[in-house]
Amino acid sequence: MANLKERNEEVVVTANGSAVLQTPYIDAVTNKGYLDVKQHKWIMPEWLKGWIALIPALIFLIVFMIYPIINSFMISFINNFYWVGGSNSSLAIVNFIASRANTRSSIVQSFGIQNYVNIFKDQLFWQALGNTGLIVIVEVPLTILVGLIIAVCLHSIKPLQGFYQTVFFLPYVTNAIALGMVFNVMFSDGSAGLFNTLIGWFGINPVNWLGASASKWSMFFVIVVYSIWNGIAFKILVFMSGLSTIDKQYYDAARIDGASKFTIFRRITVPLLSPQILYITVTSFIGAAKSYSQIIALFGAGPVNFGGTDGTRWITIVGFIYKYMQSTQESALGRAAAGSVILLILILLLTLVQFAVSKNRVHY
Amino acid sequence: MAEHEVYFASEAQMRRYKAQKIITQVLLYGFLTIMGLFIVIPFYYMIITSFKSTDAYNLEVQHGQLNLLLTSSNFSFEQYGKVMGKSGDFGTFYLNTIYTAVVSTAFTVVTSVLAAFAFARVNFKGKDLIFTILLGTMMIPGEMMMITNFQTTMALNWKDTFAALIFVHGVSVFYIFYLRQTFQQIPNELFLAAKVDGYGHFAYLWKCMIPIAMPTIVTIMILSLMGAWNAYIWPQLVASGKHPWLFGKNVHDMHLVSNGLMSKFQSTEFASDDPAKVTGSLFATIPLFIFFLIFRKYIMRGVSRSGIKG
Numbered sequence: 001m002a003n004l005k006e007r008n009e010e011v012v013v014t015a016n017g018s019a020v021l022q023t024p025y026i027d028a029v030t031n032k033g034y035l036d037v038k039q040h041k042w043i044m045p046e047w048l049k050g051w052i053a054l055i056p057a058l059i060f061l062i063v064f065m066i067y068p069i070i071n072s073f074m075i076s077f078i079n080n081f082y083w084v085g086g087s088n089s090s091l092a093i094v095n096f097i098a099s100r101a102n103t104r105s106s107i108v109q110s111f112g113i114q115n116y117v118n119i120f121k122d123q124l125f126w127q128a129l130g131n132t133g134l135i136v137i138v139e140v141p142l143t144i145l146v147g148l149i150i151a152v153c154l155h156s157i158k159p160l161q162g163f164y165q166t167v168f169f170l171p172y173v174t175n176a177i178a179l180g181m182v183f184n185v186m187f188s189d190g191s192a193g194l195f196n197t198l199i200g201w202f203g204i205n206p207v208n209w210l211g212a213s214a215s216k217w218s219m220f221f222v223i224v225v226y227s228i229w230n231g232i233a234f235k236i237l238v239f240m241s242g243l244s245t246i247d248k249q250y251y252d253a254a255r256i257d258g259a260s261k262f263t264i265f266r267r268i269t270v271p272l273l274s275p276q277i278l279y280i281t282v283t284s285f286i287g288a289a290k291s292y293s294q295i296i297a298l299f300g301a302g303p304v305n306f307g308g309t310d311g312t313r314w315i316t317i318v319g320f321i322y323k324y325m326q327s328t329q330e331s332a333l334g335r336a337a338a339g340s341v342i343l344l345i346l347i348l349l350l351t352l353v354q355f356a357v358s359k360n361r362v363h364y
Numbered sequence: 365m366a367e368h369e370v371y372f373a374s375e376a377q378m379r380r381y382k383a384q385k386i387i388t389q390v391l392l393y394g395f396l397t398i399m400g401l402f403i404v405i406p407f408y409y410m411i412i413t414s415f416k417s418t419d420a421y422n423l424e425v426q427h428g429q430l431n432l433l434l435t436s437s438n439f440s441f442e443q444y445g446k447v448m449g450k451s452g453d454f455g456t457f458y459l460n461t462i463y464t465a466v467v468s469t470a471f472t473v474v475t476s477v478l479a480a481f482a483f484a485r486v487n488f489k490g491k492d493l494i495f496t497i498l499l500g501t502m503m504i505p506g507e508m509m510m511i512t513n514f515q516t517t518m519a520l521n522w523k524d525t526f527a528a529l530i531f532v533h534g535v536s537v538f539y540i541f542y543l544r545q546t547f548q549q550i551p552n553e554l555f556l557a558a559k560v561d562g563y564g565h566f567a568y569l570w571k572c573m574i575p576i577a578m579p580t581i582v583t584i585m586i587l588s589l590m591g592a593w594n595a596y597i598w599p600q601l602v603a604s605g606k607h608p609w610l611f612g613k614n615v616h617d618m619h620l621v622s623n624g625l626m627s628k629f630q631s632t633e634f635a636s637d638d639p640a641k642v643t644g645s646l647f648a649t650i651p652l653f654i655f656f657l658i659f660r661k662y663i664m665r666g667v668s669r670s671g672i673k674g
Contacts, residue, residue, distance in 0.1 A: 044564075046486055046487055046488060046565070047486075047487075047488035047489060049482075049486055049488075049564075049565045049566070050482045050486035050487070050488035050491065051482075051488065053478040053479065053481050053482035053486065053566075054478070054479050054482040054483075054494070056474070056475045056478060056479070057475040057476065057478065057479035057535045057540065058479070058494070060475065060531060060534055060535040061498065061535050061537070063516070064509065064513055064516070064531070064532050064533070064534075064535075065501055065509055065535075065537075066497070066501065067512065068508070068509035068510075068511070068512035068513050068516070069501065069504055069508055069509060071512040072508045072509065072511045072512045073508075075511065075512070146399075149395075150396065150399055153392050153395055153396055154396060156392060157389075157392055157393065157396070160393075164396050164400060165664075166660065167400045167403055167404060168399075168400065168403060169664060170403060170404075170407070170656075171403060172667065173590065173652050173653065173655075173656040173663070174649050174652065174653075175593070175594050175621070175622055175625075175645075175648045175649055175652065176594065176596070177594075177596050177622045177623075177625055177626050177648070178622070178625060178644075178645035178646075178648035178649050179406060179645065179649070181625070181626075181629065181630055181641050181642070181644070181645045182406050182409065182410050182642055182645050183406065184630075184641070185409075185413070185638045185641060185642050186406065186409060188638065190425070190428075191425060191428035191429075191430070192425040192430075192638070194405075194409055194430060194432075197430045197432075229402065229403065229406070232403075234667065237664065237667060237668045238668060240668075241668045286505075290505060290507070292597065293596050293597065296626075297626065297630070300626075300630035300641075318507055321507050321511075322507075322597070325510070325511055325514065326601070333511065336511055337508075337511050340505065340507045340508040340510075340511060341508065343505050343507060343508070344503075344504055344505055344508060347503070347505060348503065351503075
């Protein structure tokens with residue numbers, strides 16, 4: 001707008017008597033609406049156009065995203081928070097004031113850290129935290145490693161490359177719940193399961209994989225296998241697109257120097273792929289920390305079942321949050337909210353640690 | 365690897381080199397085939413089991429002899445009848461899911477395009493602050509919002525309505541962000557040229573930006589449709605009962621594909637009927653598969669570029 005003066009602008013007196021700048025570039029005069037006398041119309045100011053375009057999205061983002069974040073955070077810091085489904089306002093503060101006004105209520109709400117204390121005393125929370133930790137530590141590196149190896153192999157073949165790539169992409173377009181149920185049937189106990197039939201060919205006795213009395217580690221095995229199956233597609237796709245950008249000269253140079261295939265992989269492929277690896281690592285850690293659907297789909301038999309005799313054997317943090325969120329027990333919602341804040345902190349920590357670790361190892 | 369000319373000192377060296385190359389190729393294809401089988405086996409198993417009657421399957425289990433081939437002796441459409449029939453009710457799940465997916469995608473695309481346009485092309489105060497706040501929320505896990513959204517839904521009396529399914533996750537910061545970047549890549553000169561031709565902001569958006577950004581918009585549509593099809597947690601919370609006002613009666617089952625599959629086939633009616641369970645899964649998978657086969661290029665390009673799980 002600095003060079004506005006250089007254009008042949010003229011001052012026009014509009015109908016209401018105010019003078020406005022008018023240039024051949026009609027709304028080069030930005031941010032001020034004005035009445036165009038010749039065309040009998042009002043030119044909207046630019047800021048108004050911006051807000052009109054933004055408002056539809058903004059309303060929904062505020063009601064269903066910004067406000068819930070603040071509200072849930074607040075709930076986690078209200079002791080004895082209770083919420084009667086449908087009858088009370090969803091605003092934590094309104095509930096809080098209502099409970100103060102209602103002297104007959106036996107439950108007194110106040111601000112504090114009672115929910116966090118409750119959670120840390122809760123055996124189930126520690127179980128959920130431990131399970132989530134195990135899933136993250138075992139599943140993520142395995143999936144990334146397998147995905148990386150497949151991507152490198154896939155990149156170095158020529159015929160049928162597109163076909164294999166499509167095959168490896170298939171799990172991405174499937175429903176995690178549906179395939180979880182198929183894995184549930186494939187890992188049925190006794191001779192009913194496909195997997196038991198397969199290992200039977202090698203003379204191994206059938207294993208009770210997912211049943212209520214199955215061992216913790218057989219369940220874990222199935223969870224990891226299914227997570228790899230379910231998560232590998234996206235990683236292969238990202239690695240493949242990263243590999244296709246690596247200059248082939250590096251490989252030729254390494255081969256002239258007589259480097260072995262493993263050295264090439266370790267010294268060239270991995271460093272040059274490090275931005276993609278970091279990206280996949282961060283997103284996979286977040287995804288694994290939020291495991292939920294795959295696991296309940298695997299165990300089935302009940303709306304929310306995490307295996308074992310009491311249905312909580314492999315409960316995760318997210319499972320813990322939903323369990324308390326839907327519970328009618330008093331103060332359960334506060335625990336769910338506190339759980340979600342802890343999940344947020346965990347995710348932030350995981351991400352920060354990864355960025356710190358990768359600082360000197362990622363080459364852009 | 366690049367094709368390159370190789371020179372050898374001797375015949376023996378050349379033979380060794382060629383043998384090595386063949387072995388490498390065999391190992392590569394062998395490994396990829398094994399891993400490919402690992403991916404494909406669940407699909408294969410899903411298909412063959414869906415054609416078995418429950419009695420035949422139970423008999424196989426009793427004898428400890430799973431039939432892993434599709435033979436005429438055990439071929440039956442029993443499961444398909446169950447899944448599409450009254451007890452399985454997959455027809456209703458399909459209708460609900462398609463309706464939700466299409467309407468919410470249309471809603472998402474319209475709001476995201478407008479918002480991205482405002483962020484990319486219009487100058488107004490507070491724009492950058494709002495954008496920064498929205499970007500910040502992308503780090504926050506959805507579970508945290510779900511707690512309050514569930515209450516809001518109940519307070520609005522939206523339980524078991526399509527409104528809860530469509531509007532609560534109707535706007536995505538990620539899509540706005542992704543579209544904004546595409547819009548910003550469109551050169552500014554085009555905007556100035558359009559202005560000279562007398563286009564206002566919205567005419568420019570409609571006639572220039574949307575056509576240019578069409579590949580990104582299609583990607584967003586595809587991701588949004590796939591997301592709606594696979595959504596499980598939120599539908600399970602708010603759409604697991606009967607629709608409260610359709611036809612004045614509480615008759616319309618509100619389940620979508622994923623949570624309908626989970627509640628009907630994994631928990632209640634068919635919990636111990638393995639072939640029915642697997643056939644239900646097949647029905648939840650097939651439509652997305654067909655969709656994938658038609659839009660394969662768009663989906664694979666879109667996913668690798670945008671980098672999210674839909």
